[in-house]
Amino acid sequence: MALKATIYKADLTISDMDRGYYDSHSLTIAQHPSETIERMMLRIAVFALHAGEYMAFTRGISDDEEPDLWQKNFSDEIEQWIELGEPDEKRLRKACGRAGQVWLYNYGGRSADIWWEGMAGKVGRFEHLNIFSIATDTLAELAALCERSMQLNATVQDGVLWLSSEQGSVAVSPHRLYGSAER
Template identity: 50%
Template sequence: MALKSTIYKAQLQIADMDRHLYADHALTLALHPSETDERLMMRLLAFALCVPADDLRGRLEFAGGLSDTDEPDLWQKDLTGDLVQWVEVGQPDDRRLAKACGRAEAVRLWAYGSSTPIWWQGLQGKVSRLERLEVWQVPTSSSKELAALAQRSMQLQITVQDGGIFVGNGQDSVHLEPVCLKARGRA
C-alpha cells in the first residue's frame, strides 16, 4: 500500500524590502513520503523569495515536484499557459535544467545540503550558457535550522533585506544568507 503525503498549512507574512513586496499568503503543502522537513521548508522559502508582487502574469503555485518528473517544485504560468517561472529545490541534473530553460522565461534553483559544492563543481560548466538560469545556494547549517521550524500548522514571518533573510515563527528565528552561484544571463 502506498504511503500518503502529509499535509502542512502555512501562513506567510512576507516583507521583502529588496523587492518592495509586502504580502500575506495562506499555503497548503503536501510533504511527499520520501521528502524531508528540510526540503519542505526549502520549497516554502523558494515560494517566499520567488512569489511575484501581483498575479497579472499568473500565480506562483506548488507543482508536482517529486511526484511528477515533468514538473518543477513551483511554477508560475500566465493566462495562456506559458511558463513564466520554473522553480527547483535541491540538486537537479543539467538536462533537467536545460529542459526547464527551454520551457520557462526564468528558471530559479535553490540548492542546499552539504554536497552542494561538489554537485555544483560538476554542473557549473554544463549550465554556464543557460541564460535563463539563476542558481542560489543556502548554507547547510541554515537549511537545517529552517527545517527545525517545520510544523503541521505554521505562522511564519519572512523578512528580506540587503540579501539577508530572516524567518521566524514568533518563538524561534533563522537568519539565512544565500550565495548566488549563477546569476541570470551569465555564468
C-alpha cells in the same frame, strides 16, 4: 500500501523590501513521503523569496515534468521555474527552454559541492538560469520552525530572508553560484 503525503498549513506574511512586495498567503504544503522536513521548509522559504500573486507549489517530486514551484501567466506560459536540489544537465536545459527565468536552489553540503563542481562548466550555455547554494546549517534551522500548522513571517531585505515564527527566527542567505537576474 503506498505512503501518503503529510499535509502542512502555513499562514505566511511577506514583507519583501527588495521588490516592494507585501502580502499574505495561506499555503497548503504536501510533504512527499520521500521528502525531508528540511527540504519542505526550504520550499516555503523559496516561495517567500519569489512570492507573487501566481506563484504556486507543484507536484514537484511526484512529477518529473514539473519543478518544485512555478509561476505561470494567463497564457499558461511559465514565467518562473524553481527547482531545489541537484538536477542533471538535461533537466536544466528543459527548464531553460520552457521558462522565462529558472531558479535553482542547491543544498546538501558536500554532495551539493560535488554536484556544482561537475555542473559549473556546463551551465554557461543556459539562458535565464540562476543557481544559489543554501548552507546546511540553514536547513536545520528551518526544520526547527516546522509545525503542522504554522504562522510564519518573512522579511526580505538586501537578498536575505528572515523567516520567523513562535519557534524562532532563521536568516536564509542564498549564496549565488551562477547567473545575474534579480528576483
